[in-house]
Amino acid sequence: MALRGADLFDASMKLVPLAFFVTLLVAPLASLLYTPLAAMIDQGLEALEGLTSYPFINRRPLGEFIIYAPGDPPKLIISFKDYGVIPNTLIAALIVASAATVIGTLVALIMARYSFPGREVLRIAAMVPLLYTPFVNAFVAYKLFGQGGILAELTGSLIGVEVSLQGLAGMILAQIFMFWPIVYINAFASMVQIDPSLEEQAENLGAKGLSLYRTVTIPLALPGIASGAALVFIFSMEDLAAPIAFDVENVVSIWIVREILAATDVSQISVETLILALMLAVSASIWFIVVRRYISLRQYATLQKGGWRGRRLRKPGPLLMVAIYLLVVPWIVVSASHQIGVLLYAFSEDWSGLLPRGFTLDNFSEVLSDERVVRAFRNSFLYASTAALIIAVVAVSSAYAVERLGGRLSPVIDVLSTIPLAMPGLAIALGILVLFGFTAARGTILDPFTNPGIYLVLAYAVRKSPFTTRAAFAGLKHLHKSLEEAAMSLGARRPRIVKDITIPLIAVNLAGGLLISFVYSVTEVSTSITLGGLNEDQSPVTYIVYDYLTGGYGGGRFIHLAASIVALLMGLQILAIAVVNIALKQRYAFIGV
């Protein structure tokens, strides 16, 4: 303990984040347990029997892995068997996380250690898939690999067989393309932080090439790789876009959303749905705790003392050079093309063939003249900015409590303030609905079925606070304690020090974090399309996108209209990232446990 004292101010710095996260994160998730527990007390394990049969577990899986349809031209459709909601979700998450980990780590290794022509362009291109493009990118994936898509057209004309993906297989490939950059960015960040002398020492002792990476680089980067892999597993389980685009019904996320949107009262939500939401929350928590423990044991990648020298980038050998240009470059191009495809949809009249046709701005003018879309944008900005105000208070108090005050509660606050990053929004949304949708609240201003706006603000504040809290943490870590102690030694009390010294000196970090929290609140999906769909007057913009893509809103041009909204959201993200990087001169950390 550096600064001592346990006055009212100290206590409130701890109580504010604790009360916030307990009310809006712990209690909602815990309330998911209530009905299943009551049912189990009443009926014993029989209450859970529904979960062991169709559609949750399919003992006789339906469908084929590969379907060959003769015709002119013949079709080869890669599919997947339907094992039921729970196995489908877990199998897909496992495949997506494994593939994303291998690809993300290899690309990170190449980017972090090799110098080759086009590296910088590729590095930027690899960031493009991190732009969040709710739902529409998955429809682009369908355009690329689905039936009648670009892959089918190309293979049809090249080898005479139209190859395409459908169902779960398509969903898995789409998710691999969507999520591998999350492993890449975390692995890359870990790799560039490794003290060059650690690798040089190994090289000095004779390690080279793969053995160097296997024995030193990858083990030291494992914290980043593991946290990326954990996030991908969770994101895959929670994803809605790819299952919607590839028309997959039997996965946990789709199941939960359908139940919430169909319910007019909490009592209509089934025990099975509550347990599926709990499953999401529990598996996310397990991953989170494993990765956190793991990381806390491995904070040794940077140990350089004395002068820092730049890292040497190697020249790839001929074999690796071929692999980079024939495999890595096309892979990144196809990944980025999901986002580019969003823009193509947004700016075109029609994209039914190989290439889009008819450049137009009409899609934008149509959505922006639609009262419903404008209201949704207004709602989203209002919710996100109110959430940002709440986040500012929570972030400063939790970062200060953990970094400066210490004590027994600080590890608890530390975990609570970071875990929302990994916690599936669907579980939080359902939890909030169950906790606050109780009978007494119905019909009042606090009724989530008629007034979901309030809960969207709170849900955004919880889910997106880690971006600001982590920025505040980083600011406080770099702010030498002596700057605050100097003020204390001159007679200033803690509230005054926080106001005069601490906040002004971490203001840039805070501003950057808040901007990112704000933007990700505007683009938030899980709670927006569930709670936000309960009363359309209060719907946020991502719900409208969802409605375009699933509800037939917008008629035949629905993808183009949805894409133009998402293109606006992409613009907002690029602007925010540019401000954070250029104006606030902060390194923008995208995501990480």
Next chain:
Amino acid sequence: MTSVRLEGIVKRYGLFKALDGVSFEVRSGEIFTLLGPSGCGKTTTLRVVAGFEEPDEGRVYFDGEDVTELKPYERGTAMVFQNYALWPHMKVYDNVAYGLRIRRLPESEVRRRVKWALELVGLSGLEDRYPHQLSGGQQQRVALARALVVEPRVLLLDEPLSNLDAHLRLRMREELVSLQRKLGITTIYVTHDQEEALSISDRIAVMNRGRIEQIGTPEEVYNRPRTLFTATFIGRPTMVKGVISRLLGGGLAELRAGESTVLRGILMSGSEAQPGRPGVAVIKMENLHYPPEPGETNRVRGKVVVSMYLGWRVHIVVETDDGVRLSALVSPRNAPKPGSQVELSANVEDVLIYAQEPEV
């Protein structure tokens, strides 16, 4: 003017005991230095005085008043940090004025006193600069002005000169002493630099492993180190390990190292120093003379194995036939060549003999 007293201060971090029963008294108006190697607990002690660390045991008194429970901002101390801790978002003027504004002094009084403090440290005219626009020495002075302007009861200096280059360090050292003499503020100074400690202090406390080894004036600590640690930490000593062969009476003893090396000197240890027990003779390099001085009875013969030119002196290492090595500083005019046989002498009073503590 305030006196400071620490009584039996214990500070633990988990199982590690950073301070193990530290007690001392700082007289009002003196410069009291805590000197010791890294990790000895000197900065922790200073932070206990400032109130940043709460001791697990023991009390802190200012002028006899128990301040152990007082918060840092209630103690009236002012600290100058090793890194200066200047607030980068405030100008020099606002940095210095901060403590006065906290005390709600009228702005006219704030202006008058900031002007006084900046004049005192020779920085008038730099009020509108930001810390990053100042040199290291100027930043150091701002930190000092910020501490002095609130007229603290006790001034706490944590290695304040360690970030300056050697030249500037010497100048700032002189300025610090003259400022302290002028203002007469009770000052506790932390450093690991023995020369700095010897030159500025009224008294020095030598610390090791969370304990105080010795408190005394610079002369006492330098010339009559009470423990083997102090003797080896301060000055440039040469150490001869051997066996205490005889107690000679009159506070003297004889130490034998190998077959032929015998040294007589002042016995510094108490009852644990018995004939036959291992001991160490400590001689400051400048007290081993070549050529030997007449009247000095300790004589050691050996071969010069190392000779290093330092400019004002030549540092030679002489090895006896028994393998005992001694370091001496000799005049460049008559420095012996490497390989030559020489005889060194030392006064009995300059050889300090300690019973060797068991290896830990």
